[in-house]
Amino acid sequence: MGLGRGRFDALDGEAQGQVALALSGRRSDPEPPVLPWSMGEMVAVEPVFDDGTVLGAIYISASADRVRAEILTHWGLLAAACTATILLLLFAVVRLANWVLRPMLRVDRAMAAVERGERDARISDDTGPPEMRSMIRMFNQMAEEIERVMQRQEAFAMNASHELRNPLGALLMRVEYLATGLDGSWDEDVEKTRAEGRRLTQILDALLGMARSGRQDSAFVAVDLVELSARRIAAWDPISADRGVRVELLGAPEVLSLTDRTSVESAFDAVLDNALKFAPAGSAVEVSVDRDAEGCWIAIRDHGPGLEPDELELVTSRFWRSPRDQNVPGSGLGLAIASDLLGDLRGGVQVQAPEGGGLRVVLRLPGEGR
Template sequence: MTRRLVLSHLALVTLVLICLEIPLGYVYTRAERERATNAATEEAESLADHTALSLVYGHPEELARRVDVCAERVGGRILVVDSSGKLLATSHPLSPAQRAGLARRPEISAALLGGDGADVRTSTIGGVQWLSVAVPVRHGGTLHGAVRLKVPTDAIANGVHRVWLVLGLGGLGVLTAAALASFALARWIGRPIFELEHATRTFAGGNLSTRASATTGPPEVRSLAATFNRSAALLVHLLAEQRAFAGEASHQLKTPLAALRLRLDNMEPDILPHLRGSLNAAMTETDRLGRMVEGLLALARMEETALTPERVDLDSILEDRSLAWSGLYARQGVRLDVIGKPEVTTLALPGAVEQILDNLLSNALRVAPEGSVVTVSRRVTANGAEIQVQDQGPGMSPEQRERAFDRFWRARDAPAGGTGLGLALVQRLALASGGEALLLPAPGGGLRAVIRLQRATPQRSTSRRSNLPGLPYPRRRRPRAGAGSAAGRTGKR
C-alpha cells in the first residue's frame, strides 16, 4: 500500500511538472532566440545608418573602424558592400573568391533588392551554427549597399541548455521532496491500516484478545479501528456468554441427571412387570439426555481452549480404541475389524482422535445389524493419513449426509438414543486438528465416515496430554451403544 501511494503521488507530481516545465522551457528558448535575433537586427540596422552617413560624407576609414568595433562587441563577423555587391569593409579576412561572390549570397542579394525589412537566416559552417542578418543601406531613398552581420548561436544554445538543466534539476528536487513527503504521508496512512489488517488476521486466527490501535493515522482509519475494537469486544462478550451458558448448563444438569438415573435404577426391582417398558424408556431417555449434556460440555470446553495440534500415533490409538470397544461389539453380535497400517505420524489436537473414534464407533454400532461387520481402515495419503469407519447399516441419503454435521439435527427414521451432537463434535475436532471429516456412501450399503489428518513434521514433538473432556466408555449394566457425547451419526439419522 505504501508503494502504491508513493507511486501515485509521484505520478501526479511528475504530470504537473511536465505540464509546467516543458512549456516554460519552450517559451524561454523561443524568447532567447527572438532576443538574439532582435539584438543582431538592431546592431545591423545601426551599422547600416552609420554606413550610409560615412558613404555620403566620404569617410570610408571611419566605416572600417566602426565595423571592427561592432564585430568585436557582438562577437561575430560583419561586412559591408556597396549597391553593386563590391566589398567596402569587413571585420574578417576574405579570399578573392569569397569577395567576388558576395553579391550572390542569398541574404546579401535580398538586402540589395531594396527590401524594407531585414533578411534573417541560419546556417551551419564548420559545425558551428550562425545567425545571419542582412539589412539594406539607404539614405534619402537611395540604396547605397548592404550590411551583413553574422553571430554564432553557441551562446544562445548554452543558455538554453542551462535553463533546461536548471528546470530538470529543479523538477528532480521537487520529485525528491514529493517522494519524501509522499512516503511520510503513506506511512502515516498505511501503518495503522497494516496494524488493523494484522489485528483482524490475528483475531480471525483465534486470538480474541487482539485489538487495533485507534490513536494513530487519519480520522477515518482511527474510526475504523475503533469500530473494529467495539465489534471484537462485542463478539468476545457474546462468545463468552455462549460458552458460559453451555458450560454452566451442562455442569448444572449433570448432577440431577445422575441422581435421576440412580433413582430409576433403584426402582427397577420394585416395578410391576407391565410398567417395565415405561421404565426402560425413561432410562433410555435419561441416558440420551446425559450424553447430550456431555456433548455440549465437550463442545464448550473445546471452544474455550485454543490448543495446538500435536503428533499422534494412529496405530497405538486405533489399537487402544478397538480393544475398548471390542467387548461391547461382541455382545451386540457385531464384528469389529481394524485393517491397514499407516506407519505415519499425524497432527491432531490432544485427545481428538480418541474422541472421534469413540463417536464414530458408537454410531456405527447403533445402526449395525446383528452379524454385520464394522470396518476401521487406515491408509497413508499424500498429505498425511486417512481413517475410515464403515458400517453395513441403512446408510444416509445425500440430503441427510449434507446436514449430518449440524448440531442437534436428527433424521426422522433415526434410532432412539441419539442426540445429534456426535458428528458435530467429530467435525469440529477434525477441523481444529487441521484435517477434515466426510460422510460417503459405503459400497453395498451403509455409511463410510472418512477422517483425514495432516502429516506431522519430524521436528515437532510434544507429549502434552489432552485437556479436552473424555468420552465415557460403555459401562452400563445393560449393553448400550452410546459413548458419552457420541450421539453423532445415529442421532442424526
C-alpha cells in the same frame, strides 16, 4: 557592415557564398532558431538595392552565446520548478498514503494478533480517514465481544469439567463397592467399566486443561489405530448387541499414527455411535484401518439408509440432520465434533456414499513421524 574587397577576402568560403548570392540580388534564408546546443555565430547577409540595382551587400554577424545562455537559464529554471513541483506532489502523496494506509496496517497487525490467540489485542491509535476510524472502533468492539464470549465458554468448560468430576468419582466408587459383591464372572465387565471411568476422567482433565490455557494441549504419541479401534469396539459391545448389529474390524495388523489418543477415541466414538444408530438390526458395521500415501485412516461403514449426494457436504455441519431422520434421537453434532477433533490433529473427516447403500465415514490422520 559593408564589405570591402579586403574584408570579403577574409571571410570563409560559406560566408563568401552568401555574400555572392546577396550581390546577385537574392535575399538570404531566415536563420534557424537558436538552441542551447547551437554553436558559432549568427550570420545575416542582405543585398542593398537602388531602383532595382544591387549596390552592395550588408553582412551582419553576431555571437549566439548570450542567447544560448539565456535559453539555458530559462530551461534550468523551468526544470527546477518542475522538479520542486514533483517532489512536493510526491511528499503530499506519501503523507496521504500514510494517513490512509497506516490505520489499515494497524488493523491487519491486530487481526493477526487475535488469530494467534492474543485476545487482548486492541487498536489504541484512532487516526486516519473517518471510514477507517469507524472500522477501528468496530474492530475493538468485536475483539471485546469475542474475548467476553470466549471467557464465558472457558468458564462454562471449567465449571462443567469440575462439577462432573464429583459425580464421576462417586460413580466409580460405587462400581468398586458393587464389584466386591459380584462373583468372578463379572470381572471383565467391571474392568471395562473401570476403563471407561478412567477414560472419562482423562477427557475431563483435558477439558479442564484446555479451558485453563485457552487451547488444546494435545499429547502426541505413536498410537496403534488397529488396537485403538479394537478397544473402542469392545467398549461399544453392549450397545451394538442390544441393537442387534455386529461390528467387524478389518485391516492391517498394525497401523501407527503420531497423534493424540484421547481425541481419536472421541472422534471414533462419535462416528461409531452414529453408525450404530442408523444401522438396521441384523446388519454389520465394518471398521477398516489402513494407510496410504496421504497417511493413516479409519473407515466406519454402515448399511443404513445413507444420504443423498447433495447432503454429504452438510453432514459435518453442527446441528445438521437429514429431513428423513428427524424422528431419530440425536443432536446432529457427532460428525461435526469428529471433524473438529481431527482438524486439530492435522487430519480430517471424509463422508462417502458407497455402492450398496449406507454411509462410509473415513477418519484421516497423519502417519507415524509426520
